[in-house]
Amino acid sequence: MTRRILVTAALPYANGPIHIGHLVEYIQTDIWVRFQKLRGNRCLYICADDTHGTAIMIRARQEGRSEEALIADMREQHVRDFAAFDIEFDNYGSTHSDENRQVCEQIWKSVTDDGLVIEKPVEQLYDPEAETYLADRFVKGTCPKCKAPNQNGDHCEKCLSNYTPKELIDPRSTLSGATPELRQAPHRFIQLEQLHDFLNEWTQSGNHLQPEIANYLKGHFLGDELRDWDVTRPPAYFGFEVPDFPGNYWYVWFDAPIGYIGSTLQWCKAHGESLDDWWRSPDCEVHHFIGKDITYFHTLFWPGVLKTAGLSLPEKVHIHGFLTVDGEKMSKSKGTFIQASTYADHLDPSYLRYFFASKLSSKVDDLDLNLDEFKAKVDSDLVGKVVNIASRCAKFVEDKTLSKSYPDDGMLFRRGALAADRIAEHYENCDFSSAIREIMFLADQANQYIESKQPWKLRKDQLKRGELREICTVGLNLFRQIVVYLGPVLPKLVQQTNELLSEPIQHWDDAKSPLLGTTVNTFQHMLQRVDPEQVEKMIEDTKDAQVTEASGDSATSPYDDGPEALATEPLSGEECTYDDFVKVDMRVARVVAANHVEGADKLLQLTLSLGGDVTRNVFAGIKSVYDPEQLVGRLVICCANLAPRKMRFGLSEGMVLASGPGGKDIFLLNPDEGAKPGMRVH
């Protein structure tokens, strides 16, 4: 029976490029969709850019253009990146579309009519210069508990305490640098608690969620009253204005999931179909693929909204973990925060599709991209095993046809065909890694078959040409069978196989009957091994892009800090352990005497007091910038345990810390007020 299936992947935010972490989800979803289509099901892959919110508004302002121009630009980039990875959406929309506004208004009416909406005042910091309210992450200031400067709006990284942005000492907006003021504005909330019973039922029954997710929700949210969900924002905000709440906008998280429907509506208009057939029909399954970070929205808030609006509930929310690279979080400084476009500049996207497939299961576990394993797996499985089958058969029958009837192959093809249902079940359950394991077993068998038949020997004997052709017919059919199974993962390989064997793969069941009598074309390499140099270059490019990005940002941030300093003296690549660090005993010291040194061009002789009667005699190369008179009495930082060094002018017993490249650019470090000579620097 043909199923109708609507599939979504989470909407990427229009504030940044696609990176390989995003790709886990879009590739996972793409594989699942291609699988469904190959099975003959009617399946739509729907996605869109998520375009609203403060971040977009601010960025557009900084770049001196409209939000619309910014999101149009980002959309183009996203679409290009997805295409490079063979991620094929049926519709790629935008949350900033007429269709989405229309659906938002309908849904808003439903939740309002159902009495779920309530208005409450909200007190928030407001940036009078940027004329917008500030989310916590846009406020910085001094921690109210430990007085550490430059801490986040809601917690202190120094003392780990939490607070509200209102408590911050000396708060300032990271948008404009202005001092925010406390203001109050009405917000509209959705009272999710009214749907509590429904959500208990829906999340805990019917296999809509992975078991660990159902447990998580039960333990974390469903045991208590569900909080009201703040879904509007006062101006200024980039989004859709709420019809019955003039001057206010829907919060980005309200219209983002609705974007799934808005984008579907766009597709329906283009294809003359009815939206209700996809979103209000019991005959259509809705599947969402998301990352674990947005679980709450998709498993509580979103089903609640859908239920209220009389729309289809998801048949399943498929939740995946995060991507790590070489066992660690993706890191910009390590060059593992790899953008999709950077990857595609160096490596074949098929590799990544295969690698992810070989690691993905239906669990929420994180997935690690170990670059050595990546190479080993792609080389060994795809090049060494799969493509090799075609490579070692095709030449012997080039420009000839496959046998007219299928030869005896010891049931190999038939056994491979019997695996179809098992493999399909793995795909269906998102156990791609299990599917791949089964498929690779078939590839091993095919290679064993060829080995045992030794076609390279038969080739030398004119009388055995027929037998040779039969062996190659078997080998190439086993290969094609494998390619059918890998089809959802490797669409390019399907194309290449179609060209080689002159007969397109169109359906999963093509794996069940062998190809006979068709022409075999000239074999061309289908996949190269992973080039380790390109992997290296990709990492290097990622690091470089990071530097460029940092300097690009500086033009628009309130702090005009250029990249010159780092360029002059690059960061040390070498790590220093804490133990290394504490070896250096740095102390606050007071300059009690400062003198010119006769015969020295750059040096001043300083007497530093560490408090009491502990002093150090230090020669410092700072004469070009500092006069002895102005130094006397001031506090400096010195290294107190530097091995004493005999100089031409006397013994130097330490070092005064200063920054800058030298010459006229020397800047002594001094502690903030209150520090006393002798205090250690930690």
Next chain:
RNA sequence: GGGGCCGUAGCUCAAUCGGUUAGAGCAGCGGACUCAUAAUCCGUUGGUUGCCAGUUCGAGUCUGGCCGGCCCUACCA
């Protein structure tokens, strides 16, 4: 502080409901082959299933504790 997940061969992962001697792939080692992109094939090494106890005729699997790692929370969602 509260909660969750995980720990199986050098690496990545299997092992049905608690059931025979814990299995694959990769890597390693030994051999074969030479059609194939230094590919392939045959053989082989490798495990106190993190540790300790308990339940059981029987534990990788269930229970408790400990160790190690990851994640979510900390009165936000």
